[in-house]
Amino acid sequence: MVNPNVQGKKYPATQPYLVGREKIREFAHAVKSTNPMNLDVFAAQAAGYDDIIAPPTFAVVIQERSLTTVLADPEAGIEFSRVVHGDQRFIHERPIVAGDELVSELEVASVKSLGGNSMVTFETKIFDVNKDLVCTAISTLVVRGAE
Amino acid sequence: MTHINIASLEVGQEIGKQEFWFTRDSLVRYAGASGDFNNIHYRDDVAQAVGLPGVLAHGMLTMGAAVQVAVDWVGDAGRIADYQVRFTKPVVVDAREGAVVLVSGKIAEIDAENKIVRVDLTATFNDTTVLGKAQVRVRL
Numbered sequence: 001m002v003n004p005n006v007q008g009k010k011y012p013a014t015q016p017y018l019v020g021r022e023k024i025r026e027f028a029h030a031v032k033s034t035n036p037m038n039l040d041v042f043a044a045q046a047a048g049y050d051d052i053i054a055p056p057t058f059a060v061v062i063q064e065r066s067l068t069t070v071l072a073d074p075e076a077g078i079e080f081s082r083v084v085h086g087d088q089r090f091i092h093e094r095p096i097v098a099g100d101e102l103v104s105e106l107e108v109a110s111v112k113s114l115g116g117n118s119m120v121t122f123e124t125k126i127f128d129v130n131k132d133l134v135c136t137a138i139s140t141l142v143v144r145g146a147e
Numbered sequence: 148m149t150h151i152n153i154a155s156l157e158v159g160q161e162i163g164k165q166e167f168w169f170t171r172d173s174l175v176r177y178a179g180a181s182g183d184f185n186n187i188h189y190r191d192d193v194a195q196a197v198g199l200p201g202v203l204a205h206g207m208l209t210m211g212a213a214v215q216v217a218v219d220w221v222g223d224a225g226r227i228a229d230y231q232v233r234f235t236k237p238v239v240v241d242a243r244e245g246a247v248v249l250v251s252g253k254i255a256e257i258d259a260e261n262k263i264v265r266v267d268l269t270a271t272f273n274d275t276t277v278l279g280k281a282q283v284r285v286r287l
Contacts, residue, residue, distance in 0.1 A: 023180075030180035031211030032167055035224045047223055056218070056227040057211040064182055081197070085206045087280075089231035095224065138231075 002118035002143050006076045007111045013103045014065045016129070021098040023061075024054045031055050037095075051098035059090050063124045063137040066106035070122065076108070078120065078143055086119060086140040093133050101129045109138070116145035149221055153259055153287050162220040162252040162266060167212045169204050169238065170245035177208040191242070204238040209248060209270060209277060216252045217266045217283040226286045228263065233279035238272045248272045255282070262287045 021041070028038035033055050036043035044052045071080050096102070109121040124137040174188045183205055186193045194202045210232050218224045240246045249271050256265035268281035 027180040030173075030177040031208065031215070032173075033211075033215055033218065033224065035215070035218050035222070037224045047225070049225065053225045055211060055224055056214050056230050057207060060183075060207050060211075061181055085234050087231065087233040088207065088210060089229070091229045092227065095227075 001077065001113070001145060002111050002120055003075060003077045004111045006108045009108045011066060011069050011106045013105045014069070016101040016103050017062055017065065019054065019096055019098055019100040019102065021052055024052050024058065024098050027058050027061070028055050031057065049095070049097055053095040053097050056090060056092070058096055059126055059135045059137050060088070062102050062104050062126050063139060066104045066124050067122065067139070070106060070108070078141070082144040084142045084144065086142040089138040091136040093135065096134060100134070102126050102134060118143040118145070149223065149226065149287050151221065151287055153257065153262060153264065156254055156257055156264060158254055158257060160254045162254060163216050164249065164251035165216050167248045167250065168245055169208065169240050169248065171202065171240060171242055173245070174202070174204060174208065174240060177205050181205070181207060183207065199237070201239040201241070204240050204246065206234040209238055212248070213250045213268050213270045213278060213281060214283060216250050216268060217285055220252065221285050221287070227283060228286045229284035230282070232281040235279040236272070236275050236277045238277055246272055248277065252283070
């Protein structure tokens with residue numbers, strides 16, 4: 001079972017993640033995006049962006065870096081092999097742009113028990129170098145109880 | 148600026164639909180691009196050992212592809228202000244055939260004052276809904 005006492009626990013900011021142009025293109029191809037804003041620098045600049053922008057779910061890459069820390073935290077007691085992704089949300093203040101340097105701070109928003117399973121909701125705030133909020137990623141993992 | 152005139156929109160209006168064909172190659176590509184190397188997404192033996200019906204698509208791949216219906220409608224991925232889904236059923240990806248996920252979008256709410264439109268997505272695989280509460284808030 002997931003330790004209910006980690007509810008409210010905050011994890012320190014990750015090392016900065018530099019968003020590369022080719023990484024965005026690679027991710028865009030993987031999610032089958034054909035949107036020129038994700039691929040074509042000139043199209044993105046014509047729309048007013050400094051460079052190509054990331055697809056709406058790219059923030060998962062940054063969220064993952066914070067989640068890794070939690071999954072490795074013995075206090076939380078989350079066994080990765082029992083984890084199923086329950087739901088996911090991204091609230092964007094602005095799109096992620098190639099060249100951004102992003103850090104994320106994660107808080108365990110809630111730990112709930114439901115019929116032998118635990119549901120853990122994480123809120124990851126993603127900031128740029130100016131410490132402006134770029135995206136809030138909210139993720140609920142269902143951790144199956146032992147049989 | 149966008150080509151869409153908010154005053155011309157109606158709740159219930161369809162904004163488009165797309166068919167996404169996920170193969171094992173798609174899953175490997177997504178694993179590499181996202182960094183999610185959980186091997187239930189590419190190894191039959193592991194999927195079987197943990198009691199799954201087969202190798203599954205990453206939920207985040209389905210989520211990431213489905214939103215393209217809204218992105219293509221508005222024309223700019225940067226106008227997706229808020230996007231959420233619930234993963235309700237797995238997408239089993241056959242080694243030979245792959246899996247086809249059908250996604251369609253409808254206008255669910257229009258906030259003309261703030262120029263925000265909520266689009267609800269429906270994603271099905273084998274006639275089963277795989278994403279619940281799939282809501283996209285688009286900034287027009």
